[in-house]
Amino acid sequence: MALVLNEDEQLLSESASGFFNEKSPVAALRKLRDERSEDGIDRSLWREMAVMGFAGVVIPEDHGGVDMGYMAAGLVAVEMGKNLTASPFLSSAILAATAIKTAGSDVQKSDWLPKLASGETIMALAVDEGRKHNPRLMETTAVRSGNGFTLSGEKSMVLDGHIADQLIVAAKTADDKITLFLIDPKSKGLTCERTVMVDSRNAARVSFDDVTVTADAVIGEVDEGDDVLEAVLNAGRAVVSAELLGAGTQAFNLTTNYLKERKQFGEEIGRFQALQHRASHLYCELELARSAVLAALTALDAGVDDAPLTVAMAKAKLGSVAKLAGLEGVQMFGGVGMTDEYDIGLFLKRIRAAQELFGDENYHLDQVGRMKGY
Amino acid sequence: MSDLEQFQKETRAWLTENCPVEMCEPIEHEDDACWGGRNFTFKNEAQKLWLERMGAKGWTVPTWPKAYGGGGLSKAEAKILAKEMKRIKARSPLSSFGIWMLGPALLKFGSEVQKLEHLPKIALGEIRWCQGYSEPNAGSDLASLATNAEDKGDHWIVNGQKVWTSYADKADWIFCLVRTDNSGKKHHGISFVLFDMQTPGVTTRPIKLISGRSPFCETFFDDVKVPKENLVGELHKGWSIAKYLLTHEREMIGDQNGITRPMHEIAAGMIGLEDNKLADSILRAKILQTEVDEWAFNQTMARKLGEAKAGASLGADSSMLKYYGTELNKRRFELMMDSAGYEGLEWEGERSDDGRLARSWLRTKANSIEGGTSEVQLNIISKHILQLPGA
Numbered sequence: 001m002a003l004v005l006n007e008d009e010q011l012l013s014e015s016a017s018g019f020f021n022e023k024s025p026v027a028a029l030r031k032l033r034d035e036r037s038e039d040g041i042d043r044s045l046w047r048e049m050a051v052m053g054f055a056g057v058v059i060p061e062d063h064g065g066v067d068m069g070y071m072a073a074g075l076v077a078v079e080m081g082k083n084l085t086a087s088p089f090l091s092s093a094i095l096a097a098t099a100i101k102t103a104g105s106d107v108q109k110s111d112w113l114p115k116l117a118s119g120e121t122i123m124a125l126a127v128d129e130g131r132k133h134n135p136r137l138m139e140t141t142a143v144r145s146g147n148g149f150t151l152s153g154e155k156s157m158v159l160d161g162h163i164a165d166q167l168i169v170a171a172k173t174a175d176d177k178i179t180l181f182l183i184d185p186k187s188k189g190l191t192c193e194r195t196v197m198v199d200s201r202n203a204a205r206v207s208f209d210d211v212t213v214t215a216d217a218v219i220g221e222v223d224e225g226d227d228v229l230e231a232v233l234n235a236g237r238a239v240v241s242a243e244l245l246g247a248g249t250q251a252f253n254l255t256t257n258y259l260k261e262r263k264q265f266g267e268e269i270g271r272f273q274a275l276q277h278r279a280s281h282l283y284c285e286l287e288l289a290r291s292a293v294l295a296a297l298t299a300l301d302a303g304v305d306d307a308p309l310t311v312a313m314a315k316a317k318l319g320s321v322a323k324l325a326g327l328e329g330v331q332m333f334g335g336v337g338m339t340d341e342y343d344i345g346l347f348l349k350r351i352r353a354a355q356e357l358f359g360d361e362n363y364h365l366d367q368v369g370r371m372k373g374y
Numbered sequence: 375m376s377d378l379e380q381f382q383k384e385t386r387a388w389l390t391e392n393c394p395v396e397m398c399e400p401i402e403h404e405d406d407a408c409w410g411g412r413n414f415t416f417k418n419e420a421q422k423l424w425l426e427r428m429g430a431k432g433w434t435v436p437t438w439p440k441a442y443g444g445g446g447l448s449k450a451e452a453k454i455l456a457k458e459m460k461r462i463k464a465r466s467p468l469s470s471f472g473i474w475m476l477g478p479a480l481l482k483f484g485s486e487v488q489k490l491e492h493l494p495k496i497a498l499g500e501i502r503w504c505q506g507y508s509e510p511n512a513g514s515d516l517a518s519l520a521t522n523a524e525d526k527g528d529h530w531i532v533n534g535q536k537v538w539t540s541y542a543d544k545a546d547w548i549f550c551l552v553r554t555d556n557s558g559k560k561h562h563g564i565s566f567v568l569f570d571m572q573t574p575g576v577t578t579r580p581i582k583l584i585s586g587r588s589p590f591c592e593t594f595f596d597d598v599k600v601p602k603e604n605l606v607g608e609l610h611k612g613w614s615i616a617k618y619l620l621t622h623e624r625e626m627i628g629d630q631n632g633i634t635r636p637m638h639e640i641a642a643g644m645i646g647l648e649d650n651k652l653a654d655s656i657l658r659a660k661i662l663q664t665e666v667d668e669w670a671f672n673q674t675m676a677r678k679l680g681e682a683k684a685g686a687s688l689g690a691d692s693s694m695l696k697y698y699g700t701e702l703n704k705r706r707f708e709l710m711m712d713s714a715g716y717e718g719l720e721w722e723g724e725r726s727d728d729g730r731l732a733r734s735w736l737r738t739k740a741n742s743i744e745g746g747t748s749e750v751q752l753n754i755i756s757k758h759i760l761q762l763p764g765a
Contacts, residue, residue: 003677093471256760257555273765279477280755284694291673313666320663365662374638374652 003294005075012072016079018297019052023034024085026343030088033200039163040194041086046119055093056117058235059101063113070235075240081246082083084343086201086348087123090239091160096123098235101221103228108182110168123220124164125236126155126206133359135170135178140208142171142179146212149181151175154207157357161185161204162194168219169208170229177223183223187211200346214232222276234311237358238296241311241318244354245293248322249286251329251347255279258333275332282328289321297359312359312367319361326351381451385458392427394420400635402765407469410499412546428467429498435473443497471540472496476549478754479566479619484606492547492568504571506536506550506593514750516551517560517613521595523552523567524726530554530567532575532598538744542578542591545571552600555610566612568604575599585736586721586729605760620690623745637668637706639663641713642739657712664705671698690758697751700741707735 004125007189019203049055057073059065073094097116129139130248140153151171161167163254166182167190185192189211195203197260219240220228256279259270262337269275296314299307326348330337355361375383389578397420401407408414408421428434431445436452438444447455477496480489495501505564512519521534532552542548547570553561571578575598580588609613638652640659645653652658688695710731711718716733720726734750742748757765 003673004680033469043494256762259762268763271760273756275764276756276760276765277749277752279760280697282751283755283759284698286668287694288670288674289693289697291677292670294677295673313669316662316666319668365659365666368666369638369651369658372636372638372665373650374642374647374658 003291003298004244006240009071009075012068013075013079015052016054016076017082017362019049020079020083020085023048023159024083024087025108026084026346028085029084029200029346040200041088041160041163045085046087046122049087049089050117050119052144054089055182056097056113057093057121059093059097059113059117063101064117065111065113066098066117070238070300071294071297072359073235073239075280077242078246078249078293081350081354082250083247084247084346088124088160088163088202090236090243091124091164091202092116092119092122094239095125095159095232095236096166096168097226099125099219099232102231103180103225105216105219107216108219112182121165122160123166123168124158124161124162125168125170125232126161127233127268128157128168128358129155129218131152131156133357133363135233138170138172138178140169140171142173142181142213147219148212149179149180149349151183151208151211151213152195154205156195156205158192158204159357160202161206162192163202167206167291169206170225171208173223173225178225178229180219180225180228181213181217182219183211183217184212187213197353199350201350213318230308233358234308235300237315237364238293238300240354240357241293241296241314244318244322244351245286245289246319247347247351247354248289250324251322251325251344251351252279252282253349254344254353255325255329255332269332275318278328282325285321285324289318290318309368309371312364312371313343315359315363316364316368319364322351323355323361378450382454382458385455386461389458389464391466392424393462394424395461396420397424397467399464399465400463401465407465408467409500409502409541409544411544412500414499414502419718422464425499426465432497434468434470434492434499435477435497438477438493438497442481443494468499470496470499471505472501473544475505475619475623476503476568478622479549479615480606482618483566483615485606487603488568488606490517501546502541502543502544504539504542504548505549506539506542507554508538508632509535510537513590514747516616517564518555519551519564521550521552523554523565523600525554526599528602530600532567532569532595532600534595535714536593536595537581537590537736539578539591539593540589540592540744542571543580543588548593548608551612551616561613563610564612564616565609566606566615567600568606569598569600573598573600573715583736585733585738587737588731589737604614610748620746621688623696637665639710640710644713644715644717654765657709660712661709664702664709668702668706671695671702674698690754693746693751693754694759696745697742697755698750701748703741704738707738711735 053066054076056065057068073306100112105224142149142151159358164185167185169176170180189209191207195205197203259275260268262269292314296311299310330348333342333344336342353367396418408425431444432440432443436445436447436455440446473496478494507516509519509521523530523532547568549568551564552567553563554565575596577594578591581590581592582588614692641652641661647653677687678691714731718731721729721732753765756762
C-alpha cells in the first residue's frame with residue numbers, strides 16, 4: 001500500500017538508524033566544527049557509508065551502485081537528519097549521481113559512476129547564484145570557443161564545493177537554454193572559496209573567470225540541460241525534505257523528552273497544557289510532513305508526470321514544518337535551548353540551512369501555483 | 375486477468391451504467407447529500423435512483439457482510455470501488471450516522487438479532503439515526519452525563535436531556551448513552567441503548583444556530599420506555615462503545631475533503647487571474663499553503679489507513695485526523711469567504727442561493743467543536759501518543 005514502508009524499506013531504515021547513531025551522532029558534527037576540520041566531513045565515515053551502499057544508493061548496479069532508488073535514499077537521509085550527519089551524501093550520491101546517470105555519456109558514466117559509488121570521488125553541483133535558489137535567473141554563461149566553451153560567472157551555496165574532485169556546473173549557453181558541464185576545480189580561472197555556514201556544513205562560492213573547457217565536458221546535450229537540471233534538483237529537493245523530516249522529528253523527540261524531565265513550579269513542565277497543545281500540534285504537522293516526504297520519494301521512483309508537483313509540495317511543507325519543530329524546540333527548552341551545549345540549537349541551525357536549499361517554502365509554493373495554473 | 379482486475383472492470387462498467395449524471399456533480403453543501411430515512415424528501419429522481427441501485431448491491435456499505443445488507447467486499451475491492459467512484463466523481467449515495475457510527479459499533483458490539491434487525495435498514499437508507507451523546511452539562515466532559523435509565527425489570531424508564539443531537543428532528547431512531555449506575559466512577563455505569571424516536575415521551579426542539587439553520591436539536595426524554603433488548607454490549611459498560619464510536623466519528627469528520635472543487639478554482643472564478651496567477655498575491659499564498667496542507671493531510675489519511683491492520687482502529691491517531699481535518703476545513707472556508715468578498719456576505723436571495731456560502735462558512739465553525747473539540751483532541755494526543763505527564 002502506498003506510503004507504508006515494506007519489509008525491505010523497514011530494514012534499511014533500521015540499519016541506517018543503527019549505523020548513524022553509532023558512527024555519526026551529533027557529537028561528530030561538533031567535533032568537525034570545534035576542530036575546524038579542513039574537509040568539513042569525516043572521510044573515513046564517507047568510506048564506511050560507501051561500504052554500506054549509501055554512496056551508490058541511486059547508481060545502477062552495472063556501474064557499481066546498489067540501485068535502490070530515491071525512497072531508499074530518502075530513508076537514509078531521514079536518519080542522517082536525526083543525527084545531523086555531515087557527509088557528501090547529498091552532493092555526490094544524490095545530485096551528481098543523478099546528473100550523470102540521467103544525462104551522462106557512456107564514457108562519463110563508466111568513468112565516474114563507479115567512483116561515486118565507492119566514495120572515491122566527491123562531486124559538487126554548482127547551480128545557485130546570489131542569495132536565493134532560482135535557476136530561472138541564472139547569469140553564469142558558457143560561450144562557445146574553439147571546440148569547447150568558456151565559462152564566466154559566480155556560483156553560491158555549492159555544497160561540498162571545496163572538497164569536490166569534480167564540479168557539475170550549470171551555465172547558460174543561450175537565452176533560456178542551460179547546459180551542464182563537468183569541470184575540474186583546478187581548472188585555470190576557477191576559484192573556490194569555502195564559506196563557513198551557520199549549520200557547520202560544507203558550502204562554497206565558486207567563480208569562473210573565463211574558464212575554458214572542451215566539448216566532452218558537456219553532460220547530456222548542449223542547450224538541453226534544463227530538464228536534466230530539473231530532475232537533479234527534484235531528487236535533491238526530495239532527499240533534503242527527507243533530511244528535514246529527520247531533523248524535525250529528532251528536534252521534536254528531544255523536546256518532548258525535555259518536557260518530561262524539566263521541572264518548574266514543582267512539576268514537569270510537560271504537565272502544562274499550554275505546552276502539551278503546542279507539542280501535540282507539532283506532532284500532527286510532523287505526521288503530515290512524513291506523508292509528504294514518502295509521497296515525493298514514491299513519485300520520483302515511479303517517474304510519474306506529477307512528480308515535480310509532488311516534490312514541490314513536499315519541499316514547501318517540510319520547509320515550514322521543520323522550521324516549526326526547531327523554533328518550538330528552542331522555545332520549550334527555554335534558557336538552555338540558547339546554549340551551545342544543548343543539541344537543540346544545532347537542529348535549529350541545520351533546519352534553517354536545509355530548508356533554504358533548492359528553494360524554500362515560498363519558492364515552492366509559488367512553483368505549486370504555477371504548475372496548477374494559478 | 376486477476377480477480378481484482380476483473381472486479382475493477384466490472385465495477386467500472388456497472389458504475390458507468392448505473393450512476394446518474396446528476397450524481398457526478400460535486401457536493402458543495404451538506405444539503406446536497408442524501409440522508410435517507412422515513413421522512414426524507416429526495417432532491418430529485420436521480421438521487422433516489424442512485425441510493426436504490428447502490429443499496430441493492432450493498433455498496434452503500436461495501437465492506438459490511440452481505441447478511442447485513444453490505445457488499446461483502448474485501449478491503450482491496452472496496453478500495454477499487456472507491457477509486458472508480460472517485461474517477462467519475464460519483465457522490466456518496468448515502469450520508470448516514472448509521473453507516474459512519476452506529477453500524478461499526480453494532481458490528482463489533484451488537485447481538486446477532488440487533489445486527490439483522492438494524493444493519494440492513496441502515497444500508498438501504500430506510501432508517502435514519504441520530505446520536506444522543508452530549509448533554510447541557512456533559513460536553514467535552516462527556517462521561518459526566520446524567521440522563522437516567524431506571525430499571526423496571528424488562529425495560530428502563532429514561533429521563534433526561536440531550537443536546538447537539540444532529541438532525542434529531544429528522545431521525546427515526548437514536549443511539550443513546552444513558553446512566554444505569556451512579557455508584558462508581560463516572561466512566562462506569564453508562565449504557566448504550568437504542569430506541570425509536572416515535573416512542574412516547576421523546577420530544578425534539580431544533581436549535582437555531584449562527585448559520586440561521588438548525589441541524590442540531592435539544593432532545594428531551596420524559597419517562598421514555600426502552601425495552602432491555604435494546605441494550606448494546608454490556609450493561610454499565612457503554613463508555614467503551616462510546617469511545618469506539620467517537621473514534622469512527624473523528625475519522626469521518628476529519629475526512630471531509632472528499633470530492634470538492636479545489637479552492638484555487640473557486641477563488642480564480644471569483645478574483646480572477648493576472649499573468650496566470652490569482653490576482654490577489656497574498657490570498658494566493660494563503661490558498662497555496664492550505665492546498666499543500668490539504669494534500670499532505672490526504673496523504674496522511676491514506677497512510678494511516680494503510681498502516682492500520684485490516685479492520686483495526688487508528689487509536690489516538692484518529693484524534694490527529696479529526697483535529698487537523700476540521701481545522702483545515704475551517705481554513706478552507708475562511709479563504710472562500712476572503713475570495714467571495716461582499717458577495718459572500720449575502721444572506722438571502724437567489725443570487726447567493728440564500729447565503730449558501732456564508733451559512734456553510736458558519737457551519738464549519740462547529741467542525742472543531744463537535745465530536746470532541748480540537749482542544750480535547752490535543753489532550754488525547756498529549757496523553758496517548760506523546761505520553762506527557764498528567765495529560
